[in-house]
Every structure is written in structure tokens, then in C-alpha cells.
Amino acid sequence: xxxxxxxxxxxxxxxxxxxxxxxxxxxxxxxxxxxxxxxxxxxxxxxxxxxxxxxxxxxxxxxxxxxxxxxxxxxxxxxxxxxxxxxxxxxxxxxxxxxxxxxxxxxxxxxxxxxxxxxxxxxxxxxxxxxxxxxxxxxxxxxxxxxxxxxxxxxxxxxxxxxxxxxxxxxxxxxxxxxxxxxxxxxxxxxxxxxxxxxxxxxxxxxxxxxxxxxxxxxxxxxxxxxxxxxxxxxxxxxxxxxxxxxxxxxxxxxxxxxxxxxxxxxxxxxxxxxxxxxxxxxxxxxxxxxxxxxxxxxxxxxx
Amino acid sequence: xxxxxxxxxxxxxxxxxxxxxxxxxxxxxxxxxxxxxxxxxxxxxxxxxxxxxxxxxxxxxxxxxxxxxxxxxxxxxxxxxxxxxxxxxxxxxxxxxxxxxxxxxxxxxxxxxxxxxxxxxxxxxxxxxxxxxxxxxxxxxxxxxxxxxxxxxxxxxxxxxxxxxxxxxxxxxxxxxxxxxxxxxxxxxxxxxxxxxxxxxxxxxxxxxxxxxxxxxxxxxxxxxxxxxxxxxxxxxxxxxxxxxxxxxxxxxxxxxxxxxxxxxxxxxxxxxxxxxxxxxxxxxxxxxxxxxxxxxxxxxxxxxxxxxxxxxxxxxxxxxxxxxxxxxxxxxxxxxxxxxxxxxxxxxxxxxxxxxxxxxxxxxxxxxxxxxxxxxxxxxxxxxxxxxxxxxxxxxxxxxxxxxxxxxxxxxxxxxxxxxxxxxxxxxxxxxxxxxxxxxxxxxxxxxxxxxxxxxxxxxxxxxxxxxxxxxxxxxxxxxxxxxxxxxxxxxxxxxxxxxxxxxxxxx
Numbered sequence: 013x014x015x016x017x018x019x020x021x022x023x024x025x026x027x028x029x030x031x032x033x034x035x036x037x038x039x040x041x042x043x044x045x046x047x048x049x050x051x052x053x054x055x056x057x058x059x060x061x062x063x064x065x066x067x068x069x070x071x072x073x074x075x076x077x078x079x080x081x082x083x084x085x086x087x088x089x090x091x092x093x094x095x096x097x098x099x100x101x102x103x104x105x106x107x108x109x110x111x112x113x114x115x116x117x118x119x120x121x122x123x124x125x126x127x128x129x130x131x132x133x134x135x136x137x138x139x140x141x142x143x144x145x146x147x148x149x150x151x152x153x154x155x156x157x158x159x160x161x162x163x164x165x166x167x168x169x170x171x172x173x174x175x176x177x178x179x180x181x182x183x184x185x186x187x188x189x190x191x192x193x194x195x196x197x198x199x200x201x202x203x204x205x206x207x208x209x210x211x212x213x214x215x216x217x218x219x220x221x222x223x224x225x226x227x228x229x230x231x232x233x234x235x236x237x238x239x240x241x242x243x244x245x246x247x248x249x250x251x252x253x254x255x256x257x258x259x260x261x262x263x264x265x266x267x268x269x270x271x272x273x274x275x276x277x278x279x280x281x282x283x284x285x286x287x288x289x290x291x292x293x294x295x296x297x298x299x300x301x302x303x304x305x306x307x308x309x310x311x312x313x314x315x316x
Numbered sequence: 317x318x319x320x321x322x323x324x325x326x327x328x329x330x331x332x333x334x335x336x337x338x339x340x341x342x343x344x345x346x347x348x349x350x351x352x353x354x355x356x357x358x359x360x361x362x363x364x365x366x367x368x369x370x371x372x373x374x375x376x377x378x379x380x381x382x383x384x385x386x387x388x389x390x391x392x393x394x395x396x397x398x399x400x401x402x403x404x405x406x407x408x409x410x411x412x413x414x415x416x417x418x419x420x421x422x423x424x425x426x427x428x429x430x431x432x433x434x435x436x437x438x439x440x441x442x443x444x445x446x447x448x449x450x451x452x453x454x455x456x457x458x459x460x461x462x463x464x465x466x467x468x469x470x471x472x473x474x475x476x477x478x479x480x481x482x483x484x485x486x487x488x489x490x491x492x493x494x495x496x497x498x499x500x501x502x503x504x505x506x507x508x509x510x511x512x513x514x515x516x517x518x519x520x521x522x523x524x525x526x527x528x529x530x531x532x533x534x535x536x537x538x539x540x541x542x543x544x545x546x547x548x549x550x551x552x553x554x555x556x557x558x559x560x561x562x563x564x565x566x567x568x569x570x571x572x573x574x575x576x577x578x579x580x581x582x583x584x585x586x587x588x589x590x591x592x593x594x595x596x597x598x599x600x601x602x603x604x605x606x607x608x609x610x611x612x613x614x615x616x617x618x619x620x621x622x623x624x625x626x627x628x629x630x631x632x633x634x635x636x637x638x639x640x641x642x643x644x645x646x647x648x649x650x651x652x653x654x655x656x657x658x659x660x661x662x663x664x665x666x667x668x669x670x671x672x673x674x675x676x677x678x679x680x681x682x683x684x685x686x687x688x689x690x691x692x693x694x695x696x697x698x699x700x701x702x703x704x705x706x707x708x709x710x711x712x713x714x715x716x717x718x719x720x721x722x723x724x725x726x727x728x729x730x731x732x733x734x735x736x737x738x739x740x741x742x743x744x745x746x747x748x749x750x751x752x753x754x755x756x757x758x759x760x761x762x763x764x765x766x767x768x769x770x771x772x773x774x775x776x777x778x779x780x781x782x783x784x785x786x787x788x789x790x791x792x793x794x795x796x797x798x799x800x801x802x803x804x805x806x807x808x809x810x811x812x813x814x815x816x817x818x819x820x821x822x823x824x825x
């Protein structure tokens with residue numbers, strides 16, 4: 013029984029890793045005021061790029077690099093359309109999701125059922141890995157997990173305590189004021205969007221290089237949508253995003269654990285979205301109007 | 317940086333033959349303007365005269381279509397505000413350019429090119445504290461901007477500009493959001509800055525404050541310089557004539573009139589603010605036919621909540637409101653409007669119009685669903701358009717056509733259209749909130765005349781304003797609000813500015 017719990021928790025953390033990476037990226041993007049609903053698409057593209065390149069080269073680094081590039085490029089498209097052409101961000105993001113899922117499906121078709129020759133192996137951190145239970149859970153993971161944790165903390169620090177971070181938040185809160193202080197609003201927003209997309213690509217890479225290493229169609233399986241919900245759930249704070257990612261990762265895993273016991277998996281699959289709604293509801297019920305920490309200019313195109 | 321501004325100062329800024337066009341319309345035409353260090357220059361003009369455009373060019377927000385800028389004789393090109401900031405020019409906009417959810421120091425970091433990459437907050441806080449000693453400009457470093465009063469927010473803006481090394485400070489309508497006391501503080505700060513060699517430019521249309529504060533005044537009209545004067549050798553009337561291009565009436569022909577039956581009857585209402593606190597406490601008030609009742613008070617003492625309760629925009633917790641005897645308490649705004657209450661709202665652009673709709677569509681808001689503007693199913697556009705043409709003519713709204721979006725009109729013209737729309741509905745009660753706030757002399761005069769005309773025609777007007785002269789000039793009776801109570805109701809004959817001022821400060825006689 014203890015073994016089952018530990019293995020479930022271990023899988024929880026693995027499932028949470030891609031959510032963590034994606035959420036950190038989406039927080040970065042949304043903090044600059046751009047809403048990118050294309051996470052599912054960007055993760056799919058990151059996954060297929062990561063899979064194809066790793067399959068051909070047998071080199072994980074190249075695969076990860078390709079995923080970053082694919083996610084970033086897809087986000088650049090969204091950034092161009094929303095930041096420079098100033099189109100509706102919701103429409104563009106939804107389109108990007110569909111485009112990404114479709115394109116990944118087509119590109120990945122020849123690889124269905126194929127297995128990668130290599131995978132991201134779990135690395136044990138010396139000493140810390142020896143701690144009973146905790147060591148196995150937290151210090152016996154793949155490099156992207158460690159990277160994701162570091163990136164989440166770094167993003168939190170970056171947004172809060174650096175000059176550039178403050179400017180990114182300002183652009184997302186009040187682009188006009190930022191512009192009047194000489195901040196190039198469009199450049200900031202575009203770069204944050206591309207950066208967030210690269211994170212999503214990385215999240216997609218984690219799905220194929222660590223979580224499951226054979227290609228099936230729709231391998232990302234809605235994780236991108238969970239990320240969109242998680243970003244709200246986290247109230248745009250990367251640290252809260254980290255907690256949420258593993259919480260939602262747990263729900264993702266329990267679907268499979270509880271299924272044999274007769275719990276319908278669809279019910280559990282619904283939970284992350286339900287939890288997001290509850291957070292929105294609780295926040296909305298609070299009297300203080302400013303409690304929802306959504307960037308004030310989120311989703312609004314800015315032109316002088 | 318503070319240190320730098322003490323050493324180097326801009327001696328002169330020259331703007332030569334500056335022209336700027338928006339969609340073919342000249343906002344500035346061949347403007348020459350010289351600003352000297354150590355001088356407070358007033359830039360006077362009506363709304364739409366091109367004052368703000370000219371200063372936005374100097375601040376690098378707009379690029380001029382013609383002309384050039386010389387700083388100490390050297391030509392300067394500003395591609396963005398960043399270039400202007402580097403050249404030592406700072407600007408405090410009319411609508412503050414602050415991030416409301418951020419702290420004061422975070423707002424300063426935003427534009428501070430010298431803030432360190434890591435932990436800029438701390439460095440800026442240190443600088444801020446030094447600065448406070450130097451200039452006596454106190455601002456709480458870690459308060460969030462939305463928690464600050466308008467006066468404090470303005471101080472943050474000034475500190476921000478000075479910390480970026482502004483030798484020349486431009487202020488756009490700086491007193492429009494301040495209480496009289498805060499204005500006085502601001503003026504002493506500006507005088508001190510000028511005394512230290514800073515150049516200061518004040519954009520304003522308030523004649524008194526220009527005469528009081530500035531050394532020199534330049535008057536703009538329709539995008540051109542129409543006059544320039546030393547403030548010592550010029551009178552208010554002369555300036556007003558330059559600004560408007562004709563003589564302006566400063567006092568109105570107010571005739572006593574016997575008041576008629578009660579139109580608005582407010583009985584002991586209590587209303588809560590957005591924050592949930594009680595903003596209006598057990599208030600009684602009545603307005604009769606052929607009467608203007610003015611409500612005076614410092615902003616935030618419940619005036620807004622009272623008006624919103626009467627017009628159906630806010631829930632009344634207890635008490636009753638009647639219009640011509642009919643109970644309208646907690647009815648919807650639509651029902652109340654249909655019962656004969658018209659409303660000129662406080663924030664005219666946000667609540668008075670739909671900026672993206674065309675003028676003729678805005679002209680029938682709130683009545684679009686009634687005959688003759690619509691039948692059972694469809695809007696009657698020919699009726700709507702001819703109504704809009706009538707309004708534009710009758711209320712002298714300067715608009716290129718009734719087919720342009722409302723947002724293209726200037727503030728004064730937007731307000732004229734709103735007044736026309738509300739008055740043309742033939743209301744029993746007209747509620748006017750700060751109807752001339754931010755308007756130029758010409759438009760202000762016009763709007764006040766319209767309010768008096770309502771009274772002469774035998775209708776009731778409830779006027780809320782922070783402009784005491786306006787209240788005194790127009791009202792039959794003056795009610796003063798303080799902390800949610802009406803602390804005194806004075807008749808026109810017995811009211812003096814001093815007395816109202818005391819009541820506004822909560823001193824009961």
C-alpha cells in the first residue's frame with residue numbers, strides 16, 4: 013500500500029512537471045498583458061518537434077532545443093497577430109490551439125507507435141536522494157523537473173525583484189503609463205509571448221521525452237487547457253502555480269489509479285477545471301475589488 | 317538623478333514652427349514657443365486648442381509633422397518619451413500615468429534608467445528618501461498607488477519626473493483633481509522648483525491659477541498662438557478674451573423666481589459605497605420646480621453615492637426617494653429615467669457616452685427604445701439622425717458630422733451633446749454631476765446657461781459640483797455634504813464662500 017502511494021506520488025510529480033513548465037510560461041506571457049490560449053497547440057508542437065528530432069538524432073538535447081524553438085515560433089505567430097496587428101487575443105489563441113493540435117497530428121502520423129531510442133533519465137541528487145520517501149519523490153526525478161522548479165522560482169524572483177520584471181508587470185497593468193515612461197510596450201509584450209511559448213514547448217517536450225516515450229496522436233491530452241486554468245488558479249504567481257501544478261498533476265494521475273476502483277475517469281479529468289472555477293468564484297465573492305490579481309490590461313490590445 | 321539636476325539645468329527650450337495634424341486636422345500650426353529655466357510658463361487655451369498635443373510633442377509622445385525643437389540652442393529629436401526624459405524633460409499628465417496596483421517605488425523603477433537590475437526597489441527607496449529631504453516632497457514608498465489620494469498620486473508623478481532628472485517639468489491641468497489645499501501645496505512646490513532654476517510649464521484653462529502662479533502666459537486657440545503676456549500686466553478678462561476670441565460673461569443673470577411643487581423628495585436614505593462602508597447617512601433633501609439645488613462638498617463625502625442612488629445606479633439601503641410623489645426607490649435606472657430623471661454623469665466619457673458609437677447613436681441613448689426613435693421592432697434611423705442634427709445645431713456641438721464616433725469629439729463638445737440629450741428628454745428633474753469639470757471657459761459658460769434655462773423654464777435641477785463659484789452662482793439653495801451627512805442647507809441670499817468652506821470641513825455653525 014505504501015509502495016502504491018509512493019509510486020502514485022512519484023507519477024504525480026512527473027505529470028505535474030509539464031504543467032509546471034507550461035504554467036510558468038503562461039504566467040510570464042499574461043503578466044505582460046497578452047492572453048495566449050494557444051498553450052495546448054504550442055505544447056503539441058513542442059512535443060512533436062521534440063519527438064521527431066530526438067527520434068532522428070538520438071540526442072535529447074537537440075530534441076529539447078527543437079521543442080523550445082517550436083513553442084517559441086508558434087507563440088511568435090500569436091505575438092505578431094495580437095501585439096503588432098492588435099487582433100483579438102482570444103480568437104488568435106484559440107486558433108493557435110487548433111492549428112497546433114492539427115499540425116502535430118499530421119507531422120506525427122508516421123511516428124505513431126514508434127518508440128524513442130532514448131529518454132530523459134531520472135537523476136538521483138547525491139545525499140538528498142538518500143532521504144527516505146522524500147528523497148525518492150523529490151530528488152529522484154528527470155532534469156526537466158529540476159529545471160522546472162528552478163525556472164518557477166527564478167520567474168517569481170524575476171517578476172518581483174528585478175527591474176525588467178517590474179517593467180513587464182507594468183506593461184501588463186498599464187501599457188499607456190509604461191509607454192509614457194519610455195518602455196517599448198510592444199517589444200516587451202512580444203518577447204514575453206515568445207518566451208512563454210518556449211516554456212510551453214518545453215512542457216510538450218517533457219510529455220514525450222520523459223512521461224511517455226512513444227508517440228500517439230493527441231499525446232498532450234488537454235494538458236495545455238489545464239495550464240490555462242492553472243494560470244488563473246495561481247492568480248498569476250509562479251510559486252502558487254508550482255503548488256497548483258502538482259495538485260493538478262495529482263488529479264491527472266489519480267484518474268488512472270482510481271479507474272479500476274470504479275471511479276469514472278471523466279469525472280476526475282474534469283476536476284482541474286472545476287477547481288479553477290471554484291478559485292474564480294471564491295475570489296469573486298470577496299468584497300475587496302482588487303483581490304483578483306489578474307493583470308489589469310490582460311487581453312486588451314494596446315495602441316497609442 | 318537629483319545630483320545631476322542640481323548641476324546642469326536647461327537654459328532654454330525653443331519649439332520652432334511646430335505643426336501636427338491628426339487625420340488632416342491641424343492640432344498645432346506653426347507654433348513658436350520658448351521656455352526658460354527658472355520660469356513658470358502658463359499655457360492657456362480652451363479644450364482642443366492644442367495645448368496638450370504641443371506638450372506631448374515636447375515629451376516625445378508624438379512626433380511633429382513640421383518644425384523643430386532646440387534645447388539650449390542644439391536641435392533635439394525625440395523618438396519616444398525616453399529621449400525626452402534623457403534630455404531632461406518630465407511630464408505629469410492630466411490622467412496620471414501610474415500603475416495603480418503597484419507600489420510607489422515600483423512606479424518609479426518603471427522609468428528610472430539608473431535603477432539596478434536586481435532589487436531596484438531598495439535602491440529607489442534610498443534615492444526617494446534622500447529626495448524627500450531635498451525637496452520636502454513626501455510620498456510613502458511602499459504604499460500601492462490606488463491607496464493614495466489624488467494629491468499624493470500627483471506628488472508621486474512629480475517625484476518620478478524629478479528623480480529621472482527633469483530640468484523642465486510639464487504639468488497638464490495639475491489642479492483639476494486637487495482640493496484647494498492640495499493646490500496650494502502644489503503651487504509652493506512649483507515655485508520652489510522654479511526658484512532652483514527648473515523650468516515649469518503649466519497647461520490650464522483656469523485663469524485665476526495662471527495669474528496666481530505663472531510668470532508668463534502663452535495663449536493658444538485652434539492650434540495657433542494667439543497671444544503672449546507677462547502675468548503682471550494682464551487681467552483675467554483680457555486673457556479670457558484671447559482664449560475664447562470674444563468677451564466672456566463671468567456672472568450670470570440670475571433672477572429670483574418663486575419655487576413650485578416638490579419634484580424630488582429624498583427621505584432619510586442610507587447608501588453604501590463600493591467598499592461597503594456607509595457613504596450616505598440618513599439624508600433628507602428636496603428639489604422643487606423652478607429651483608436649482610447645489611450640493612457642495614469635498615470629493616468623497618457621499619455626493620457621488622447620493623447621485624447614483626437618485627438615478628438608480630446604486631442600491632438604497634433604507635429610506636425612500638420620490639419623484640413627483642411617486643416612489644422610485646431602488647427602481648432600475650431605465651425606469652427612473654422614464655419617470656423623468658435625466659442625468660449628466662460625473663465621468664462623461666465612461667458613463668455619459670459610448671465612445672465607439674456614432675454621434676447620432678449617442679444622441680438617443682436611454683430613449684432609443686421609445687417612439688419616435690423606434691417602433692415595436694426596429695430603430696427609426698431617419699428620426700434618430702434628424703434628432704441628432706437638431707441637438708448638434710441647438711447645443712452648438714462642434715462636430716465634423718453626426719456620423720463620426722463620439723470619441724473623436726473634444727470633452728466640451730461631448731458634454732454639450734450629453735446636456736442636449738438629457739435636456740431634450742424633457743425631464744422633471746435634471747441631475748448634473750460636475751457638469752463643467754475639466755471644460756474650458758466657453759463650454760463652461762454655455763453649460764451653466766443651459767442649467768439656468770432649465771430653471772427658468774420651470775424645471776428642477778440638482779447640481780453637484782466642487783466648484784464653489786459655480787454652486788454659488790447657479791443655486792437657489794446650497795446643501796453641504798460632509799462624511800455622508802448633509803451638514804447644512806443654506807439659502808442663496810445667506811450663503812458665503814467662507815461659510816460653505818467651513819461646513820465642507822465639517823465645522824457646524
